[in-house]
Amino acid sequence: xxxxxxxxxxxxxxxxxxxxxxxxxxxxxxxxxxxxxxxxxxxxxxxxxxxxxxxxxxxxxxxxxxxxxxxxxxxxxxxxxxxxxxxxxxxxxxxxxxxxxxxxxxxxxxxxxxxxxxxxxxxxxxxxxxxxxxxxxxxxxxxxxxxxxxxxxxxxxxxxxxxxxxxxxxxxxxxxxxxxxxxxxxxxxxxxxxxxxxxxxxxxxxxxxxxxxxxxxxxxxxxxxxxxxxxxxxxxxxxxxxxxxxxxxxxxxxxxxxxxxxxxxxxxxxxxxxxxxxxxxxxxxxxxxxxxxxxxxxxxxxxxxxxxxxxxxxxxxxxxxxxxxxxxxxxxxxxxxxxxxxxxxxxxxxxxxxxxxx
Amino acid sequence: xxxxxxxxxxxxxxxxxxxxxxxxxxxxxxxxxxxxxxxxxxxxxxxxxxxxxxxxxxxxxxxxxxxxxxxxxxxxxxxxxxxxxxxxxxxxxxxxxxxxxxxxxxxxxxxxxxxxxxxxxxxxxxxxxxxxxxxxxxxxxxxxxxxxxxxxxxxxxxxxxxxxxxxxxxxxxxxxxxxxxxxxxxxxxxxxxxxxxxxxxxxxxxxxxxxxxxxxxxxxxxxxxxxxxxxxxxxxxxxxxxxxxxxxxxxxxxxxxxxxxxxxxxxxxxxxxxxxxxxxxxxxxxxxxxxxxxxxxxxxxxxxxxxxxxxxxxxxxxxxxxxxxxxxx
Numbered sequence: 001x002x003x004x005x006x007x008x009x010x011x012x013x014x015x016x017x018x019x020x021x022x023x024x025x026x027x028x029x030x031x032x033x034x035x036x037x038x039x040x041x042x043x044x045x046x047x048x049x050x051x052x053x054x055x056x057x058x059x060x061x062x063x064x065x066x067x068x069x070x071x072x073x074x075x076x077x078x079x080x081x082x083x084x085x086x087x088x089x090x091x092x093x094x095x096x097x098x099x100x101x102x103x104x105x106x107x108x109x110x111x112x113x114x115x116x117x118x119x120x121x122x123x124x125x126x127x128x129x130x131x132x133x134x135x136x137x138x139x140x141x142x143x144x145x146x147x148x149x150x151x152x153x154x155x156x157x158x159x160x161x162x163x164x165x166x167x168x169x170x171x172x173x174x175x176x177x178x179x180x181x182x183x184x185x186x187x188x189x190x191x192x193x194x195x196x197x198x199x200x201x202x203x204x205x206x207x208x209x210x211x212x213x214x215x216x217x218x219x220x221x222x223x224x225x226x227x228x229x230x231x232x233x234x235x236x237x238x239x240x241x242x243x244x245x246x247x248x249x250x251x252x253x254x255x256x257x258x259x260x261x262x263x264x265x266x267x268x269x270x271x272x273x274x275x276x277x278x279x280x281x282x283x284x285x286x287x288x289x290x291x292x293x294x295x296x297x298x299x300x301x302x303x304x305x306x307x308x309x310x311x312x313x314x315x316x317x318x319x320x321x322x323x324x325x326x327x328x329x330x331x332x333x334x335x336x337x338x339x340x341x342x343x344x345x346x347x348x349x350x351x352x353x354x355x356x357x358x
Numbered sequence: 359x360x361x362x363x364x365x366x367x368x369x370x371x372x373x374x375x376x377x378x379x380x381x382x383x384x385x386x387x388x389x390x391x392x393x394x395x396x397x398x399x400x401x402x403x404x405x406x407x408x409x410x411x412x413x414x415x416x417x418x419x420x421x422x423x424x425x426x427x428x429x430x431x432x433x434x435x436x437x438x439x440x441x442x443x444x445x446x447x448x449x450x451x452x453x454x455x456x457x458x459x460x461x462x463x464x465x466x467x468x469x470x471x472x473x474x475x476x477x478x479x480x481x482x483x484x485x486x487x488x489x490x491x492x493x494x495x496x497x498x499x500x501x502x503x504x505x506x507x508x509x510x511x512x513x514x515x516x517x518x519x520x521x522x523x524x525x526x527x528x529x530x531x532x533x534x535x536x537x538x539x540x541x542x543x544x545x546x547x548x549x550x551x552x553x554x555x556x557x558x559x560x561x562x563x564x565x566x567x568x569x570x571x572x573x574x575x576x577x578x579x580x581x582x583x584x585x586x587x588x589x590x591x592x593x594x595x596x597x598x599x600x601x602x603x604x605x606x607x608x609x610x611x612x613x614x615x616x617x618x619x620x621x622x623x624x625x626x627x628x629x630x631x632x633x634x635x636x637x638x639x640x641x642x643x644x645x646x647x648x649x650x651x652x653x654x655x656x657x658x659x660x661x662x663x664x665x666x667x668x669x670x671x672x673x674x675x676x677x678x679x680x681x682x683x684x685x686x687x
């Protein structure tokens with residue numbers, strides 16, 4: 001069946017997994033033979049989806065740069081050519097390619113490429129902090145509402161409705177402005193928090209205070225992110241609850257908690273995973289939008305803030321301060337969306353069957 | 359004479375739906391004796407399954423148990439009312455005292471887990487086993503007991519890797535894993551091929567003999583009834599029509615519904631020229647006919663049938679019927 005040039009790569013990847021897992025646990029291969037074969041077929045299906053491959057590359061690229069960006073950046077995010085060389089005229093809004101600055105510089109003479117690479121870390125951390133928390137809250141509430149039904153369902157879903165009725169972006173904006181100062185105080189008063197935050201966001205400790213708006217955005221997004229998941233999971237739970245094996249588990253005396261987490265949750269994980277993947281792009285986009293709207297901290301290399309700050313200099317012809325960060329946001333969001341779309345086609349056996357194998 | 363293991367008194371299960379209150383089970387009383395095979399027969403939608411699920415309160419909203427008692431004889435010989443137990447005690451009872459087998463074995467197994475895991479899960483919950491290793495050993499033993507071919511291999515298989523008959527064997531094995539005393543089989547053969555049906559019935563009979571189980575079978579198949587049962591309850595539209603020993607039901611059906619039911623299926627005990635369908639349909643239980651619920655379809659319907667619900671009358675020894683035809687005798 002392999003015919004696509006990438007299939008060989010997939011085969012090699014699968015046998016690598018098999019070899020590594022066999023080393024960890026000799027019995028693993030025997031137990032997971034079917035699962036492995038299933039994964040191989042999924043990879044084959046992915047190979048036949050050019051947009052899926054492009055999405056995977058972009059998405060993995062985003063994660064890679066998010067992790068290693070600060071190390072491969074030519075300069076620190078706050079390095080200024082003006083301060084370093086004193087050549088104010090040359091490096092004030094220098095266009096791409098000027099003396100070492102590949103993507104140009106901003107009004108302070110800072111290297112745009114380095115800023116974008118550091119900015120990827122911030123976006124990645126925001127995604128990594130927002131999604132797990134938002135999803136956990138949503139999944140647990142959705143499971144409870146769908147499984148128990150009745151009054152529990154009614155109570156949880158009405159609260160969810162209230163949250164959904166607020167315009168999410170406005171709610172997040174309000175929360176962000178309310179929380180920013182508190183978080184800034186907390187960071188200023190806790191040395192360990194300062195060093196933790198600066199390490200996670202790859203910032204200098206002296207800049208840790210300036211990340212407070214971003215942290216406030218994260219907290220705000222926790223509050224606006226879960227209702228969608230609660231609804232989604234509730235619906236899927238209701239669907240799964242109709243299965244005879246759920247009734248059978250009840251009849252065998254299994255506890256509700258076990259039925260929810262061992263029989264219902266694993267069975268809805270596939271569609272949930274797709275939804276989560278598509279949502280990564282949303283978080284990047286909303287976070288960039290919020291940091292744009294909040295005015296943006298000039299000292300923090302956040303993508304949204306760079307766009308906001310750079311837009312002031314469009315009259316000076318500094319298009320690169322808008323185009324490049326915009327492009328970074330676009331590629332990261334597009335990558336995750338394409339990957340999520342491909343994943344949906346691949347994980348669903350019905351659509352997977354319609355993918356043509358040649 | 360053995361004692362009853364379950365006594366159901368005036369059980370009422372109502373579903374509170376948008377179309378009104380559906381009285382799915384409306385005042386049903388019967389008892390199941392220890393060691394017997396008791397059958398509940400009736401058409402689709404007459405409340406068979408709901409009755410069996412109500413025994414351990416497995417009724418989901420909008421359904422509710424609106425009244426009655428389910429007395430279950432526990433291991434010390436006392437009768438406890440299942441409907442008054444708290445959820446935690448009930449959970450303990452399910453599987454350990456009363457186990458269920460559902461009609462579609464393919465749907466009753468979670469596709470994500472191996473057969474062995476299903477065994478381990480239910481046995482761990484009831485404290486029957488201490489480790490997963492012990493669980494697998496017990497699972498293999500149980501699979502051997504239900505005559506699963508190559509149990510050592512099958513225990514590691516996923517449900518989709520088994521045939522329908524093998525799945526039903528696995529489901530029966532899982533049901534037996536905590537040594538229940540009452541096994542409720544809800545149409546255990548409806549989803550299986552005819553050849554496999556006979557095997558599964560034979561297996562249930564053997565297990566019953568060997569383990570001294572009490573078996574409650576829910577079925578609409580008079581063949582299964584004749585084959586398996588000691589006593590039969592005929593349910594019609596949520597009311598009990600007739601109850602009695604299986605030979606009396608077949609030889610001397612009293613209720614017009616039972617008579618019609620037996621004329622509608624091939625009956626080995628009497629010569630029949632042709633099968634006769636029962637005219638009409640099962641009534642809508644949201645607005646059932648008053649009086650005897652069978653009267654619109656009954657050839658012997660009298661005035662009183664339309665007004666008053668008949669009481670159970672013992673016509674022969676252990677053979678009772680709810681019909682006005684026998685009221686004056």
